Amino acid sequence: MLQQTRVAAVIPYYQRFLERFPTPAALAAAEEPELLAMWAGLGYYSRARNLQKAAALVAETFPSDYAALLELPGVGTYTAAAVASIAFDQPHAAVDGNVRRVVARLTNDGLVDAGRVADELLDSKQPGRWNQAVMELGATVCLPREPLCEACPVAKWCAARLAGTQNELPLKRKKPEAEYLEKTLLIIRSKGRLLLVPGVRVAGFWDLPEPFKGVRVGAKLGEFKHTITHRHYRFLVFEGVASRIPADGCWFEEEDLGKLPLSTTAKKALRVRV
Numbered sequence: 648m649l650q651q652t653r654v655a656a657v658i659p660y661y662q663r664f665l666e667r668f669p670t671p672a673a674l675a676a677a678e679e680p681e682l683l684a685m686w687a688g689l690g691y692y693s694r695a696r697n698l699q700k701a702a703a704l705v706a707e708t709f710p711s712d713y714a715a716l717l718e719l720p721g722v723g724t725y726t727a728a729a730v731a732s733i734a735f736d737q738p739h740a741a742v743d744g745n746v747r748r749v750v751a752r753l754t755n756d757g758l759v760d761a762g763r764v765a766d767e768l769l770d771s772k773q774p775g776r777w778n779q780a781v782m783e784l785g786a787t788v789c790l791p792r793e794p795l796c797e798a799c800p801v802a803k804w805c806a807a808r809l810a811g812t813q814n815e816l817p818l819k820r821k822k823p824e825a826e827y828l829e830k831t832l833l834i835i836r837s838k839g840r841l842l843l844v845p846g847v848r849v850a851g852f853w854d855l856p857e858p859f860k861g862v863r864v865g866a867k868l869g870e871f872k873h874t875i876t877h878r879h880y881r882f883l884v885f886e887g888v889a890s891r892i893p894a895d896g897c898w899f900e901e902e903d904l905g906k907l908p909l910s911t912t913a914k915k916a917l918r919v920r921v
């Protein structure tokens with residue numbers, strides 16, 4: 648849940664999630680619509696699906712070595728190394744953004760292979776404590792901007808501090824260019840039901856349809872803006888009347904919408920006013 652997401656935003660989700668799925672077996676048994684509804688708002692839904700797949704695999708026995716942890720869906724080298732070292736004392740350096748920053752500054756090298764250096768520096772007798780110490784150093788002392796070098800316990804070994812380049816490291820990654828897109832969403836109702844289609848922006852969620860063959864676009868109901876990573880959308884919302892519906896479309900009773908994994912864009916569209 649914490650990947651790309653602030654801790655403060657995650658806490659209520661985490662608590663609700665653990666209440667509803669207190670064990671890996673409970674999570675593994677959940678229906679996907681409920682799982683996605685519990686995750687709605689956190690984004691990056693593949694994480695929820697991977698977490699569920701991993702829960703099914705660890706429900707019986709939790710893997711205790713790095714290679715087996717790495718086999719779990721959604722688990723990459725950082726998570727596998729953190730769990731293997733902290734829970735099972737195995738000598739693997741956990742390299743997150745904090746560690747990458749510390750290593751780039753210690754070596755005064757913006758292009759350094761942080762994983763290799765972190766593995767070389769690792770205290771193999773206490774790998775879990777070592778990993779937590781380096782991560783904590785990055786999170787609390789070797790800050791992205793204005794690192795607290797005066798208070799740093801490794802200052803005398805730090806090449807960037809000696810060279811006075813600590814504020815220039817690590818090198819900034821180029822962000823993807825912003826895209827601005829305009830889309831139309833249609834609110835099509837019939838006999839107390841609403842037409843929905845499988846979402847194209849976020850898989851596993853239902854969304855309002857865009858114009859399709861067999862629909863007459865009616866009055867404009869309003870518009871709203873929505874951003875997904877670097878894509879900035881302007882959604883125009885219209886009424887529609889369908890003489891036939893798309894093959895993957897489904898009618899849903901409006902009173903049941905609360906139980907569905909409904910996309911954020913559909914929720915926003917249903918609230919718009921001209």
Ligand code: SF4
Nearest residue numbers: 789796799802805813
């Ligand atoms: S001396 Fe400064 S730049 Fe170097 S590791 Fe410590 S806090 Fe980071």
